[in-house]
Amino acid sequence: MINDYPQALTIAGTDSGGGAGIPADVKTMQMRGVYSAMVVVAVTAQNTLGVQDAFPMPEKLIDEQFASIASDLKIRACKTGMLADPIRVKAVVRNLKKYNLGPLIVDPVMVAKGGAKLLSDDAIAIVRNELLPLATLITPNIPEACELTGINIKDKTDIKRAAHELQKRGAKNILLKGGHAENSQKADDYVLFEDGNDMWLTAPRINTKNTHGTGDTISACITAEIAKGHSMEQAIMIGKTYVEQTIKEGIHVGHGHGPLNHWVKVKGDEIDDI
Numbered sequence: 001m002i003n004d005y006p007q008a009l010t011i012a013g014t015d016s017g018g019g020a021g022i023p024a025d026v027k028t029m030q031m032r033g034v035y036s037a038m039v040v041v042a043v044t045a046q047n048t049l050g051v052q053d054a055f056p057m058p059e060k061l062i063d064e065q066f067a068s069i070a071s072d073l074k075i076r077a078c079k080t081g082m083l084a085d086p087i088r089v090k091a092v093v094r095n096l097k098k099y100n101l102g103p104l105i106v107d108p109v110m111v112a113k114g115g116a117k118l119l120s121d122d123a124i125a126i127v128r129n130e131l132l133p134l135a136t137l138i139t140p141n142i143p144e145a146c147e148l149t150g151i152n153i154k155d156k157t158d159i160k161r162a163a164h165e166l167q168k169r170g171a172k173n174i175l176l177k178g179g180h181a182e183n184s185q186k187a188d189d190y191v192l193f194e195d196g197n198d199m200w201l202t203a204p205r206i207n208t209k210n211t212h213g214t215g216d217t218i219s220a221c222i223t224a225e226i227a228k229g230h231s232m233e234q235a236i237m238i239g240k241t242y243v244e245q246t247i248k249e250g251i252h253v254g255h256g257h258g259p260l261n262h263w264v265k266v267k268g269d270e271i272d273d274i
Contacts, residue, residue, distance in 0.1 A: 003074035008227040009101055010220060011039040011092055012081025012109075013054070017047035019259030020213035021081055025220040027262040032224035032242070037073055039065040041092065042084040048212055048254030056084040059091045066095035076227035079105040079219050080131070082118065089119075089126045096134055103136035103226050106171070107219035111143035124148070133170030137232065139219045140166070141177045156188065156200075163192040173232050175222075177215070191236055201240050210250045210258035217260055218243040241266050 010025035018024075022038050029036035041062060045053040069075065078101040083089045096104060108127055110119040119127070128148050132138060142153050149165040151158055163174040178188040189201040218239045225235035246260035253259055 005035055006033070006224075006227040006229075007035045007037060007073050007075050008220075008223050009037045009039065009069060009073075009075045009078035010081065010223070011041060011078060011083075012216070013042035013044055013084060014040060015044060015046045015213070017212075017254065017259070019048060019253070020046075020216050024213040024216040024259070024262070025079065025081065025223075028217050028220035028242075029224045031262055031265075032221055032228075032238075034224040034227050036224075037069050037075065039069065039092075039095075041088050042082065048256035048258050050256065054084070056088050059087060062088065062091045063095060066099060070099040070101070075101040076229075077102040077105065077223045079107060079223040081107050081216055081219070082109040083123070083127070083131075085120065086123045086126055089123050089131060093126070093130045093134070096131075104134050105219050105223045105226070106131060106135040106138045107215055108132075108138060108140050108144050108148065109215065110147055111141070117147075128169065132166070135171040136226075137173040137175060137222065137236075138166060138171040139175045139177065139215065139222070141179060141215060145176055156190070159188075159190045160192075160198070163190055163198075167192060167194075175218075175236055177218075179214070189240065191233075193232065201236075203240070203244055206244075206247050208247060208250055209256075210252065210260065211247060212257040212259050214243055214247070214260065217246060217262070238266060 008029050013021045015021035015023050026036045042056045145162045149162045151162045163176050166174050172194040174192040176190045186204050192198045221239035221242045222235045225238050245264040249261050249264050251261045
């Protein structure tokens with residue numbers, strides 16, 4: 001019975017404000033009925049108004065966190081988030097190759113909502129060339145997909161072209177999030193599966209500034225569902241529904257871009273049957 005319960009791992013940075021990063025991942029996985037472990041890659045001083053400071057973890061401590069988790073827990077799926085810099089990205093890639101931690105979901109956190117780059121060009125190159133080929137699923141937004149592919153994404157045709165380019169570079173499945181598109185009425189997410197099938201997921205935009213941590217939340221939810229044994233399509237559909245509800249049934253915390261409501265439950269959910 002030891003390690004029989006579904007377990008997942010988040011590999012990312014902290015958010016002292018609690019809305020994004022590892023806190024959002026852990027809250028999401030907990031709500032989805034999955035035990036969450038973590039590898040802390042960086043610590044940030046952060047709130048709903050922005051990031052004030054950050055400190056990357058020493059490589060040795062990153063290695064030891066991975067070793068500690070792998071020696072005791074049975075991780076069924078894992079995800080990456082903010083990875084800080086080239087040294088930290090390389091450390092994460094090295095450990096992902098060393099240990100069997102299940103399917104890997106890569107949330108390539110490299111461009112902030114305001115457009116500021118969160119990773120240097122050197123770090124982005126390592127994500128593109130070394131991390132992306134390890135990914136079972138990659139979940140970039142439009143600016144991140146532009147950075148990874150070099151494609152200037154302006155419309156749905158460009159979105160599909162970028163997704164296929166990401167697949168050529170090694171990622172098996174792609175969820176390209178369309179929230180940064182200029183359409184103010186709806187957001188179109190594009191999913192390209194490993195077998196070549198694809199689909200569009202469309203949702204109306206919700207008029208709120210409380211969307212801090214949406215990328216972390218959907219990728220964490222998908223990771224949790226994969227850990228529970230769901231197919232990639234099922235996991236993506238549940239993730240999309242869950243994050244929509246966290247925005248729709250929002251809470252008001254802080255003076256800037258507030259966090260999501262991670263307490264929500266998806267209607268008709270099977271979570272009690274775990």
